[in-house]
């Protein structure tokens with residue numbers, strides 16, 4: 099069975115963010131991930147993680163103005179300076195909290211715009227260099243158009259090629275099974291094909307984005323495949339619980 103990380107942006111939302119660490123540990127998780135820690139001082143987040151005895155799996159670089167509609171900055175050619183500051187901030191938080199991985203979000207830009215594409219590649223290289231120097235891994239994640247309309251990185255093959263072309267030891271693909279199924283299907287074949295470049299995996303039921311084992315995919319078979327591929331990282335439970343988080347955790351003991 100893979101190692102699971104609770105996603106604290108979606109799970110344990112019955113309590114404030116900083117209280118979710120202890121709740122995840124009490125529920126039996128050994129690791130957590132979340133979108134953004136930046137509303138809190140890094141030392142406070144690090145302390146919550148440490149006090150709960152948890153490992154950090156991943157978090158995202160600052161996305162720009164999320165409430166205003168930003169979904170990352172990497173492909174936005176008129177915001178290169180802001181991207182660079184966001185990289186500095188992410189690495190400072192990454193070192194303080196001790197994350198092994200940072201997710202660089204692409205932003206809202208036409209996927210076929212050459213200016214956005216060259217800006218994205220420039221920023222990917224910058225982020226690859228800076229995170230490598232800090233001893234942190236960098237991941238990129240294709241996201242489906244239904245959940246995130248207009249997102250630049252909306253194709254798994256494109257994301258895989260970007261990672262393969264860059265070919266840096268610290269840069270890999272974030273393979274979110276929920277997005278893969280909505281965008282392309284063929285989950286197991288893609289896991290096998292992309293395995294050497296996968297740095298992080300996430301899971302949720304399709305189409306509800308609720309608990310695994312409740313959707314249209316055979317999640318047990320997928321977990322067996324992840325083990326068979328020798329994947330050593332965490333599988334992030336990036337799902338919205340259908341009810342109270344703890345009440346929905348039975349899927350984990352059922353596999």
Ligand SMILES: O=C(O)[C@@H](O)C(=O)CO
Pocket residue numbers: 133158201239241274277300336
């Ligand atoms: O799948 C997702 O939505 C997340 O992994 C993410 O990082 C951006 O929302």
Ligand SMILES: [Mg+2]
Pocket residue numbers: 239274300336
């Ligand atoms: Mg995801």
